[in-house]
Amino acid sequence: MAVASEVSLVVKRLSAMLLFATLSLLTMARVEAALPSSVLKSGDKGDNVFQLQLTLYQLGYLTVLPTGTFDTQTTSAVKAFQTTEGLVVDGAVGNQTWTRLQAIFSTTPKQYHTVQAGDTLWSLAKKYKVTVNMIAQANNIKDADVLKIGQKLIIPLPKSVTTTPALTTAQKSDAQKAREIADSLTPELLKWSEADRLFPAKSVARIIDVETGRSFRVHRLYGHNHADVEPLTAEDTAVLKELYNGKWSWERRAVVVEVAGRRIAGSINGYPHGGTSITTNNFPGHICLHFLDSRTHETNRVCPEHQAAIKRAAQWNPEIIVY
Numbered sequence: 001m002a003v004a005s006e007v008s009l010v011v012k013r014l015s016a017m018l019l020f021a022t023l024s025l026l027t028m029a030r031v032e033a034a035l036p037s038s039v040l041k042s043g044d045k046g047d048n049v050f051q052l053q054l055t056l057y058q059l060g061y062l063t064v065l066p067t068g069t070f071d072t073q074t075t076s077a078v079k080a081f082q083t084t085e086g087l088v089v090d091g092a093v094g095n096q097t098w099t100r101l102q103a104i105f106s107t108t109p110k111q112y113h114t115v116q117a118g119d120t121l122w123s124l125a126k127k128y129k130v131t132v133n134m135i136a137q138a139n140n141i142k143d144a145d146v147l148k149i150g151q152k153l154i155i156p157l158p159k160s161v162t163t164t165p166a167l168t169t170a171q172k173s174d175a176q177k178a179r180e181i182a183d184s185l186t187p188e189l190l191k192w193s194e195a196d197r198l199f200p201a202k203s204v205a206r207i208i209d210v211e212t213g214r215s216f217r218v219h220r221l222y223g224h225n226h227a228d229v230e231p232l233t234a235e236d237t238a239v240l241k242e243l244y245n246g247k248w249s250w251e252r253r254a255v256v257v258e259v260a261g262r263r264i265a266g267s268i269n270g271y272p273h274g275g276t277s278i279t280t281n282n283f284p285g286h287i288c289l290h291f292l293d294s295r296t297h298e299t300n301r302v303c304p305e306h307q308a309a310i311k312r313a314a315q316w317n318p319e320i321i322v323y
Contacts, residue, residue: 040093044070047137052093054137055105056081060159065131108159115151121261128155136261142203187256187265189314192226192294198260204232205259207268207289209243210316215258216240221277221286226294230276230286237283244270252305254313257289265316266291267309 040052045068053066053074061077075091082089085100093101113124121141125132135141138156147153190198199205201220207229208215216236218229231237243253248271257264272285288296290306 040070040098042070042072042075042091049074050133050137052098052101053077054134054156055101057134057158058110058138058156059101059105059108063158066134111155111157113153113155115147115149115153117149119147121147122258122263124153124155128157130156132263133261142260187263187314187316189292189310190262190264192291195257195264195266195291195294196227198262198264199227199257203259205229205257207266208256208258210254210256210313212243214239214243218287218289219278220289221275223288223297225297225300226291227289228274228286229289230278231281231283232278234280234282237281240270240283240287248272252303252309254309254316255289256313256316257291264291265310265313267306267313 040049047068049070050066050068052070053062053068056062056074056077057064057066059081061081062073063077064073078093078097079089079091081087081101082091082097085104087097087100111128113119113128121132121135124135128135134156135153138154141147199220201222204217204219206215206217216239217232218236219232221228221230231240241248244251250269250271252267252269255266255268257266267290269288272283272287274285276283276285288306290303290310292307292310293302294306295302
């Protein structure tokens with residue numbers, strides 16, 4: 001019996017060691033995957049820069065909201081971090097700076113919000129005075145409609161950093177911060193090539209009608225010159241039909257597309273045509289969703305009516321949204 005107990009204890013210890021080693025390898029793989037493929041420096045743009053800025057902002061080194069552009073404020077923030085951590089101070093982010101940044105960030109306490117009924121990324125952005133994209137990036141959210149009651153979200157708020165005089169900068173006024181938040185909620189005028197990347201086939205987006213504030217969800221089917229989309233549910237179809245006074249129409253309507261934590265100016269028509277993949281949404285086909293510089297499929301030309309609606313959508317003031 002004693003021998004059996006000892007053998008069992010050894011097996012448990014070996015299993016624990018194996019589990020620890022496996023988790024360690026997985027953690028290393030995650031950190032390694034997060035490393036930028038090249039040095040990030042002044043003038044760079046993209047998701048890696050946004051993630052860098054988001055981390056610097058939460059650690060208190062960056063005092064402006066992330067933009068995705070490696071600007072002078074980002075360079076100053078990187079240099080301040082490098083100074084504090086005893087790294088080479090060059091304002092660029094290579095593997096050493098990035099790895100150290102992530103190591104420090106992983107041990108920093110986070111601010112959380114538990115999702116309640118009625119919460120959306122946009123309402124939370126306004127509540128905490130951050131941007132929608134910041135919350136989406138911090139929580140790896142690709143679809144704004146995935147929020148569930150009880151879900152815990154990281155709210156990327158900054159902590160106070162006073163360890164070095166190099167970090168002191170003029171604080172923004174409440175009016176300036178309010179303008180930044182308003183800018184984050186205002187639709188982006190993105191070209192079709194970028195909108196196509198953010199809203200790929202088989203993904204879901206929410207469409208807000210600029211005139212009424214009513215919104216409905218759509219599923220993207222396909223489309224190479226613009227997006228062909230279909231209402232996600234019968235309830236979404238009902239909203240779409242109400243926008244056109246109960247009758248399907250080719251009329252262009254200015255809309256805002258919420259997808260991947262972004263708001264993009266767009267234009268739709270309201271007439272079902274072509275293929276469909278959802279059989280339970282009471283909609284016999286799909287509609288066209290256009291973005292800046294997108295083209296029609298039949299003529300391969302830019303539609304002036306759609307483009308005019310898109311430009312109206314880009315001027316939308318997001319005060320009332322009916323979800």
